[in-house]
Amino acid sequence: MQINFSKNKQKEVSNIFFSIFNARIPCPCPNFAAVRIHEVSDFYELIKVLKKNNHMKIAVAKGDGIGPEIMDAVLKIFSANHVPLEYDFVDMGKWVFDKGFNNGMTPEAKQTIENLGLLFKGPMETPKGKGVKSINVTARKTWNTFANKRDFRTLHGVDTVFSKAGIPIDITVVRENIEDTYGGIEHMLTHDVALSRRFITRPGSMQVIRYAFEMAKQKKAKRITCVHKANIMKITDGLFLECFQEVAKEYPELKADDIIVDDLCMKLVTRPDLFDVLVLTNLQGDIVSDLCAGLVGGLGFAPSANIGDHISIFEAVHGTAPDIAGKNIANPTALLLSGLAMLRHVGLTENAAVIENALLYTLENGTHTGDFGDKTIPSVNTTQFADTIISNFGKKPNIGAREIIANEPGTPTPLKLETNPMMISKESESETIVGVDLFIESDEQPNAIAEKCKRHAGVKFNLINISNRGTQVWPTGSVYTNLVNQYNVRFESIEDEPLNQQDVIGLYVSMSGNFKICSFELLNMWAGKKAYSLAQGQ
C-alpha cells in the first residue's frame, strides 16, 4: 500500500502541494488506496493512473432513521445509471455509539474511510446527554475537511416564496470548516466572564479560498464574493479578506468582490439572484448556508460536501426523521444531490448530469414525496420516487438542464500521510515583543487599578491603557460605561524597545502580587507594524 519516493521526488511533491495550498508539507508519502495502486514510480504516474481508472471504491455509511431507505434509493439510481463505483459499507451512527464506540464508528470503519478517502453518508444521530461529541463534527475536524461546499439551486416543482416570485436562485456556499469558534477553546475567566477563542489562520483561509476560486472557475461563476465582518473583526476577518484579495489576483477572469455578512443576509432575502459563489469563515458560513437552504425549500433540497486534502465526505445534513423511519416515504433528494456532488468530485460528470436532469425533469413534472409539492397530485413513496427518476434517464427539464460532460475520473484526495502536514504560509519577518495584555480579575474602579499597575510597570514598561469589555476606561473614558469584574491592562515597552519573554515574566510575577491574572496575550511588532488591535484613542 505504500509508495516510496526518492528524496528528490518527495521534494517535488511537496512543492506541488506548496503551490496548491501555499503551505509547507513535510515529506508526504502519497498513496491512493481507493484505486488500489500498490506501487507507482512517482506522483505524476499516480495521477495518470488515477485519470485512466474508471472504477473506484468508496466508503458508504447508511446512517440512522430514514438513512438506510434514502441511501438504498440513491444507490439504486446510481446502479441503474451504471455509475462505476464500488461500495464498502461501514459501521457509523447512533447504533455504533450504543455499542460503546465513543466516536460513533468502529475502528474498522475509520480505517476503511482513511484508506478509501471518500465517505458517502446518510443522516446520523449523536446520542444526547452522554457527553459524546457530534459524529459529524468529529469527522470533519479529525479528517481536516477544510471546505464545506453546498449548492443551492431553484428546483422547479419545489415551491418557495422566491420561486413563486419568479426569483431564480443558483448560489454555492463555500464555508471554512475547521477554524473560528468551532475550535471549541473556551474558558471562564471569572465567575461572570466567559471567553471563546476565535482564531482564523492564513494557511487555513488560503486553503478554503483557493478551493472556492477553483470551484467557481469550474462552475463558470459570474461572481465570487468574500463574506466577512472585517469592519468589526479587523484582524481575524481582515486576514481572511486579505487572503481572498491575494488569491483573487490569480483569477483575473473571475469577478471577485466582498460584502459585510449582515448586508449579505439582507440582500439574500430580497435579491438572492445577485449572488453566485460565496466564501465565508465557519460560523458566518454556517448561518448563511442554512439561510440559503431555506431559500430553495429547506434542508431536504440542500446537498453538502466536506472537502479535504486526504478525505472528503458527502452527506445529507437534514435530520434522521425517526418518526417516519422504515415507512418508505422519506424524500431522498438532498442525499441524491450530495451524491451527485460526489460523482462530479471524482470526475463522473456524465453520470451526474444524466441523473440530475432526470431528477429535475421528475420534479418539474410534479412527482413528489409527501413532504413537498403540489397537493393536488398524489404523492409517491421513496422507492417510487427513485423509480420515476430512473424511468426519466435521458430526459431533460425545460429549465436548468445540466450539460452532459464526459466522465474523467481521478482527481480525488491523492495522498496518504505518515506525519501531520504542517502548513506555514509566511516566513518570519523581523519580529519583536513590544508589550503584553494582562487580563485580570478585579471589582475595583479603573483609577484604583491604574495606580497599582503603574507601580508594577518598572523601568521597562509603560501602562498604556485599561479597558473593560473592550471599552477603554483609563486613562480616559466615561462613567456611563458599565463594568464587569475582568479588566484588560495593556503594558507596552518604553519607546517600543524590544522585550524578551523574561521581561514579560518579570511583569507577570510583579502583577501577580496584586491581582489574579486570568490570561495574557503577547503584543508583537512585525516588520515595524503592531500585530494587535489598538484601544480606542491609542
Next chain:
Amino acid sequence: MQINFSKNKQKEVSNIFFSIFNARIPCPCPNFAAVRIHEVSDFYELIKVLKKNNHMKIAVAKGDGIGPEIMDAVLKIFSANHVPLEYDFVDMGKWVFDKGFNNGMTPEAKQTIENLGLLFKGPMETPKGKGVKSINVTARKTWNTFANKRDFRTLHGVDTVFSKAGIPIDITVVRENIEDTYGGIEHMLTHDVALSRRFITRPGSMQVIRYAFEMAKQKKAKRITCVHKANIMKITDGLFLECFQEVAKEYPELKADDIIVDDLCMKLVTRPDLFDVLVLTNLQGDIVSDLCAGLVGGLGFAPSANIGDHISIFEAVHGTAPDIAGKNIANPTALLLSGLAMLRHVGLTENAAVIENALLYTLENGTHTGDFGDKTIPSVNTTQFADTIISNFGKKPNIGAREIIANEPGTPTPLKLETNPMMISKESESETIVGVDLFIESDEQPNAIAEKCKRHAGVKFNLINISNRGTQVWPTGSVYTNLVNQYNVRFESIEDEPLNQQDVIGLYVSMSGNFKICSFELLNMWAGKKAYSLAQGQ
C-alpha cells in the same frame, strides 16, 4: 443638578438596581437632567415627578447626507401631533470629524447627551481611512447601550416576496450591544494565526435578557426565543442560554424557548410568521436583524433603538445616501419608526399610536416616495410624504392598526453616575486553579513537542494533551489533521491539587526556555466543576 442621598437611601437605590439588573452598583447619585429636577428628597420622589412630568427635552442630531431633511420631516410630524418634547440640537457627524473632533462629536454635544439621557439621531457617516472609529459604535459602547431593539413589521404598501406570499411579519429583535467579538480585542499569535477574544458575561447577558422579557410582556408577545449556537460555543453561548432560562422562570406567562441560529435563519426565510421576540448575542443579532430588515423591505423600513441604563439612542441605521441628499426625495419612514419607538420609550404611547396609524394608513393607500411602492402611482417628495401623514392623523389602516393608549411619560434613564457601575452577578464559590493552557509557537510535530513539554511539567503538573486549531493531536489524534504553527498545550495539576499563581509562573518560566509562549489561559475549578472546555477524549 446634584441629588444627595443619605447613606441608607443610597443603599436602597443600589438594591433596586441590584434587583433590576442582578448587578451591584456602588453608590449611585441619581439625577435626571432631562426633566430639570434640581433636588428631590429621594429616588421614589424622583420617579413620581418623572411620571407626572409631560414635557421633556431630548438631544437631536440631524446627521449627514439625507439626515437633515428626513429629520425635519419627522420633527414636523411630531410638532403637528403636539408631541410634548423639546429638542436640543447637537453637533455630531462627518462635518464634526472634519472639524478635527476625533470621535465625531463636540464636547458640548457629548455633555448635552449625557445630561439629557436621550439622543434621537439621523444617519451619520464616519470618514474612511482616517483611523477614526465608527461614531455609531463609539456611542453605543461608551454609553453602554446594552440592548439594540428593532421592530420588523409587514407594512402594507411596501411590497416584498413575503407580503406577496401573504406571510405576515411582526418580529422584534433584541440584540446584545456591547460584548462578543465587538470588544475588538484581537492579536496575531504567530504570523499565520489571528485571534479574536469573544467574551460573553453573565451581568451583560442578564441585562439584555431581562430587558427583552420586559419588552415582550409589554408587547403581549406570543413567544420569546433565545437564539444561540450553544451546541458549538458551549461555555459562552451556554452562559447566555443559561441566563435566558433563569430569567424565563420569572415570566411563566410568556412562552419562552430557544433555537440554534442557523436553524432560525432557515426558518425565517420560510416561516417568519412563527417568530415574535428574538434575543441574541451581538454578532448573531447583527446578522439576524439585517436579515429581518430584508424581510420587511430593507433598512428604509426598519427602526432601531439602543437602550441603556443611563442613555438611550434612537436612530435610522440606513445610509446617508449622499447622491440624493438635499433633493427632498428621501424616504423618512425608518427614522419616523425609530422616533415612534422613542416616544413609546418615554411613555408617549398615544402620540406614537396616532402617528403610526396615520403612517400605516398613508402607506396602505399607496402614497410612497420614489424608492418603493406601486410604480403606477406617482411618487411624492419627502415634505409631501410628511404632510400626507399629518393629514391622515386620526385615520386607521385596515390592517395592523395600533391601539391608542394614553400617554404616561417618565420611565427613561433615571440615573446620573459619578463612578462606573460595577456589575457583579455571582459571588465567588470555592475556587481553585487546577492548570493552565499555554499557547505556543512551533512548527514541530506533536510528539516532539510533547517530549519537551513533559520535561517542564515538574512535580506539580501533568501534560494532559496538545491540540492544534482545537483538534487534539496528542496523546491521540490522526495524521490527517493539518497543523498550523501554533499549539495549545494543556497542563493540569496532579490529581486536581490546588495550584497558585506561583506554580503557574514556575511552569511558564521553564517552558519559555523552549518555546515562545503567545498567550495563556488559567484553568479554574469552581465548586468542584471545571470552568473550561475539555479537549476531545479528555
